[in-house]
Amino acid sequence: MTEFVTKPGVKNLQHPGEKLITTHCCYCGMQCGMHIRLNEKTGKVVGVEPRYDWPVTLGKMCPKGVTAYQTIDHPERITKPLIKKNGEFVESTWDEALDLIEKNFKSLQGKHGKDAVSVFGGVSMTNEKCYLVGKYARVALGTRFVDYNGRFCMSSAAGGFMKTLGIDRGSTLPWPELEHTDCFFMAGTNTAECHPTTIQWLWKARDKGAKMIVADPRETPTARIADVHLDLKAGTDSALANGMMHLIIKEGYVDEEYVNERCNNYEELKASVEKFTPEYTSEITGVSIEKLVKAAHIYGKSPRSVMMFARGVEQQAKGVDNVTLYTSMALLRGQIGKFASGVATFTGQGNGQGGREHGQKADALPGYRKIDNPEHVKYVSSVWGIDPSEMPKAGVSAYEMFDEIQAGNIRAMHVICSNPAVSAPNNNYIWDSFNKLDFMVVSDFFLSETAEFADVVLPASSWAEDEGTTTNLEGRVIRIRKVKDPIGESKTDWEILKLIAERMGKGSFFNYNNPRDIFEEFRVASKGGKADYSGITYERIEKEDGIFWPCPSEDHPGTPTMFQESFGTPDGKANLAAVEWQEPDENPSNEFPHILTTGRVVFHYLSGSQTRRTDFLMEQCPEPYAEMHPHLASKYALQDGDNVYLETKRGSMTVKVKLTKAIREDHVFIPYHWGKELSVNKLTNPALDPTSRMPEFKVCAVKLKKV
Amino acid sequence: MKKVMYLEFERCIGCRSCQAACRECGGHDAKERNYVEYIDFFESRQTYPMMCMQCKDPACAKVCPANAIQITEEGVVLSAMEEKCIGCRNCTFGCPFGIPKFDFEENKMYKCDMCYDRTKYDISPMCASVCPSDAIRFIDHDEMMELRRRRTQMNLIEGKKPSQNDKWQYVPEFFGVYSD
Numbered sequence: 001m002t003e004f005v006t007k008p009g010v011k012n013l014q015h016p017g018e019k020l021i022t023t024h025c026c027y028c029g030m031q032c033g034m035h036i037r038l039n040e041k042t043g044k045v046v047g048v049e050p051r052y053d054w055p056v057t058l059g060k061m062c063p064k065g066v067t068a069y070q071t072i073d074h075p076e077r078i079t080k081p082l083i084k085k086n087g088e089f090v091e092s093t094w095d096e097a098l099d100l101i102e103k104n105f106k107s108l109q110g111k112h113g114k115d116a117v118s119v120f121g122g123v124s125m126t127n128e129k130c131y132l133v134g135k136y137a138r139v140a141l142g143t144r145f146v147d148y149n150g151r152f153c154m155s156s157a158a159g160g161f162m163k164t165l166g167i168d169r170g171s172t173l174p175w176p177e178l179e180h181t182d183c184f185f186m187a188g189t190n191t192a193e194c195h196p197t198t199i200q201w202l203w204k205a206r207d208k209g210a211k212m213i214v215a216d217p218r219e220t221p222t223a224r225i226a227d228v229h230l231d232l233k234a235g236t237d238s239a240l241a242n243g244m245m246h247l248i249i250k251e252g253y254v255d256e257e258y259v260n261e262r263c264n265n266y267e268e269l270k271a272s273v274e275k276f277t278p279e280y281t282s283e284i285t286g287v288s289i290e291k292l293v294k295a296a297h298i299y300g301k302s303p304r305s306v307m308m309f310a311r312g313v314e315q316q317a318k319g320v321d322n323v324t325l326y327t328s329m330a331l332l333r334g335q336i337g338k339f340a341s342g343v344a345t346f347t348g349q350g351n352g353q354g355g356r357e358h359g360q361k362a363d364a365l366p367g368y369r370k371i372d373n374p375e376h377v378k379y380v381s382s383v384w385g386i387d388p389s390e391m392p393k394a395g396v397s398a399y400e401m402f403d404e405i406q407a408g409n410i411r412a413m414h415v416i417c418s419n420p421a422v423s424a425p426n427n428n429y430i431w432d433s434f435n436k437l438d439f440m441v442v443s444d445f446f447l448s449e450t451a452e453f454a455d456v457v458l459p460a461s462s463w464a465e466d467e468g469t470t471t472n473l474e475g476r477v478i479r480i481r482k483v484k485d486p487i488g489e490s491k492t493d494w495e496i497l498k499l500i501a502e503r504m505g506k507g508s509f510f511n512y513n514n515p516r517d518i519f520e521e522f523r524v525a526s527k528g529g530k531a532d533y534s535g536i537t538y539e540r541i542e543k544e545d546g547i548f549w550p551c552p553s554e555d556h557p558g559t560p561t562m563f564q565e566s567f568g569t570p571d572g573k574a575n576l577a578a579v580e581w582q583e584p585d586e587n588p589s590n591e592f593p594h595i596l597t598t599g600r601v602v603f604h605y606l607s608g609s610q611t612r613r614t615d616f617l618m619e620q621c622p623e624p625y626a627e628m629h630p631h632l633a634s635k636y637a638l639q640d641g642d643n644v645y646l647e648t649k650r651g652s653m654t655v656k657v658k659l660t661k662a663i664r665e666d667h668v669f670i671p672y673h674w675g676k677e678l679s680v681n682k683l684t685n686p687a688l689d690p691t692s693r694m695p696e697f698k699v700c701a702v703k704l705k706k707v
Numbered sequence: 708m709k710k711v712m713y714l715e716f717e718r719c720i721g722c723r724s725c726q727a728a729c730r731e732c733g734g735h736d737a738k739e740r741n742y743v744e745y746i747d748f749f750e751s752r753q754t755y756p757m758m759c760m761q762c763k764d765p766a767c768a769k770v771c772p773a774n775a776i777q778i779t780e781e782g783v784v785l786s787a788m789e790e791k792c793i794g795c796r797n798c799t800f801g802c803p804f805g806i807p808k809f810d811f812e813e814n815k816m817y818k819c820d821m822c823y824d825r826t827k828y829d830i831s832p833m834c835a836s837v838c839p840s841d842a843i844r845f846i847d848h849d850e851m852m853e854l855r856r857r858r859t860q861m862n863l864i865e866g867k868k869p870s871q872n873d874k875w876q877y878v879p880e881f882f883g884v885y886s887d
């Protein structure tokens with residue numbers, strides 16, 4: 001395999017004494033292509049070089065991507081296992097750490113049953129590792145309690161796509177086609193800050209006259225460049241989508257032929273959007289009638305449109321409904337399964353797509369199989385070499401695992417590649433739950449806020465110290481290359497899982513020598529499933545610029561455009577959504593009069609464990625702030641830079657005020673990348689979506705006080 | 708070097724990737740030499756990038772009493788030469804765009820050199836390479852002229868009106884990339 005992959009005629013700067021190794025960014029779902037610069041003498045990573053010929057991102061990177069390499073040889077890396085003794089972490093040997101894990105896992109399972117030990121995974125790691133986390137929980141530990149941080153990220157999109165389209169692939173079209181799109185309807189996505197390298201495609205399309213409609217309570221850098229900015233109140237997406245569909249139907253923009261042939265429920269949908277007149281929609285959403293009508297006409301008239309959304313619509317207690325409604329908007333226009341049009345969610349985590357397909361989820365098995373389907377269990381058991389009766393039942397979702405801790409059912413937890421002490425809602429509850437655990441293990445490469453609660457911290461490798469595959473936001477499976485050996489005594493996550501499996505007497509099921517062994521097994525495990533990777537090989541990925549799943553055989557070209565002929569539902573038809581508007585779980589009251597919403601800034605990634613350790617990014621954005629309109633601020637005599645105290649039913653915090661008119665007057669926005677006293681997730685609402693179990697990060701009621 | 712830097716200010720999304728990337732360039736000592744500024748954060752999130760204009764007749768070099776600022780054969784205006792710069796800071800005041808930066812510890816000026824160690828091989832500078840919004844581009848002169856004409860063309864087709872929430876009007880027009 002080649003380390004440095006480039007196309008003929010593309011020039012890169014090669015510094016003497018260095019080599020370039022081709023890989024992708026470790027952060028968001030864009031998975032921007034890059035080459036890492038390695039000093040051949042010292043073996044240290046020294047910088048980054050753009051990968052101009054990666055077809056999805058063309059060398060572009062956001063500031064996180066440019067500085068990503070700085071975390072690899074970072075001085076704060078954990079290089080030895082840590083064991084907590086008398087409240088302090090002490091460096092130890094791997095044997096000591098594994099002894100302790102074995103002793104505690106076995107004794108707790110002996111006393112309380114197998115399910116007493118739980119696994120909390122993450123999707124900022126390769127498919128190989130994500131696949132192994134599910135197998136590790138079910139086979140090595142035999143527990144049903146496994147879930148992952150995708151519940152805080154992608155699960156509503158997944159749930160919504162499953163309902164409407166029958167298959168959850170983040171984007172139904174490949175990104176380079178966006179250049180030919182005529183209209184982008186973007187709801188709850190601050191693409192310019194969260195997936196910046198997409199913007200180049202939007203401009204390419206706009207240079208040809210494409211239009212952009214953005215729904216967001218804030219005039220984000222994305223909304224700023226829109227033709228229509230639908231400045232809706234947080235949590236009113238289902239009303240907005242119903243209102244848009246009302247107009248699309250009324251104005252005759254429905255592709256009747258497509259809908260009749262390829263969709264169910266049209267009559268129900270028609271009936272349910274009937275009452276969403278622009279007046280009614282405007283009343284609920286706070287968006288002016290004029291803007292609603294303008295947006296509907298632009299969207300309705302565009303021959304090729306893409307419906308795009310992200311956490312803004314998904315991180316709500318009605319997230320799945322929102323996704324089904326917005327997807328239905330694309331269906332009414334007959335857009336899904338065609339060139340340069342369709343529907344897409346912006347995958348937040350690097351491998352948010354791949355990581356949710358392969359059985360880290362409480363109810364899922366590899367290849368998007370279901371644990372409550374006996375056929376699926378039988379097949380996966382046969383690949384794993386276990387008896388189907390040994391397969392644990394479905395567990396519970398990420399946030400609900402903390403309820404199980406509180407109830408005393410979960411006594412130990414192994415957290416892998418995740419930092420729920422920052423990223424889970426209602427932090428105080430999470431912290432209290434960690435303290436209640438009898439035993440906690442964390443695998444990470446920095447001492448995250450979650451790791452601080454652990455009894456044992458295992459030093460994991462960074463993304464550049466192992467190879468494997470990820471699946472980007474398009475559904476394209478790509479190669480992550482190994483740049484160097486793991487630092488100090490740190491080990492790759494799969495080696496760690498293998499070592500613990502051996503200690504639990506299940507080593508024979510984890511007989512891997514490298515990630516490729518795992519990939520080969522996982523190809524078989526996904527075969528015949530919805531997310532079928534069986535035709536994908538490392539060699540093909542390299543040669544073909546990645547491969548889109550499903551790819552059921554080695555001579556199959558992969559599937560860049562989904563649903564060209566039929567949908568993934570049993571009858572092959574898409575299910576249009578007929579869903580009522582329901583208000584958010586928590587609404588402003590006399591006591592808590594304003595709406596608090598949270599999100600990202602361009603300089604940080606998720607819980608910030610990596611980006612808060614990167615100098616450039618911290619210089620740009622060192623701490624969270626409360627962004628609000630000067631009109632709201634003046635009610636509390638707050639000026640730019642003043643401290644404000646914010647409180648919800650669950651928690652409180654004090655941060656500096658940042659004033660701008662580029663936000664609704666009734667909203668306060670705080671970015672969520674910080675821990676402890678700076679964590680806005682102390683305030684957020686854990687109300688869960690009934691299907692996806694996604695918490696309502698995006699809306700809660702808050703009160704303010706000047707301090 | 709037949710290529711030019713082409714800036715489209717209104718495309719800037721304020722990500723500061725260009726600045727992070729500037730630090731990555733070989734001779735840049737991990738210090739960025741370009742700027743990204745809010746026009747007025749109270750009003751809008753519009754930002755714009757600023758970098759050296761690589762003037763034909765650079766004021767910075769002209770006002771330098773020590774002749775420390777060299778111009779390459781391709782016309783790139785380099786940082787002050789370490790051994791010549793006397794730290795008078797004339798250049799920082801002389802430049803009409805406020806570009807040269809001053810390192811008070813090392814007592815010398817440093818500035819954007821268009822990533823000369825890249826551009827001398829016709830490889831795009833770091834800022835233009837990474838800018839996710841194509842606000843900064845490194846393109847052929849002909850392509851630049853075509854893009855400028857394209858703007859007018861699109862305005863004519865569309866019946867020239869700035870789209871909602873656009874704050875393009877705030878951008879100083881003397882940078883000359885605007886046909887309107």
Ligand code: SF4
Binds near residue numbers: 195
């Ligand atoms: S964080 Fe996302 S957009 Fe930024 S460089 Fe990495 S993959 Fe690209």
Ligand code: SF4
Binds near residue numbers: 722837838843
């Ligand atoms: S990289 Fe481009 S979009 Fe980002 S701040 Fe610089 S000029 Fe603006």
Ligand code: SF4
Binds near residue numbers: 760761804807
């Ligand atoms: S530093 Fe200023 S004066 Fe000198 S070349 Fe650049 S823009 Fe011109």
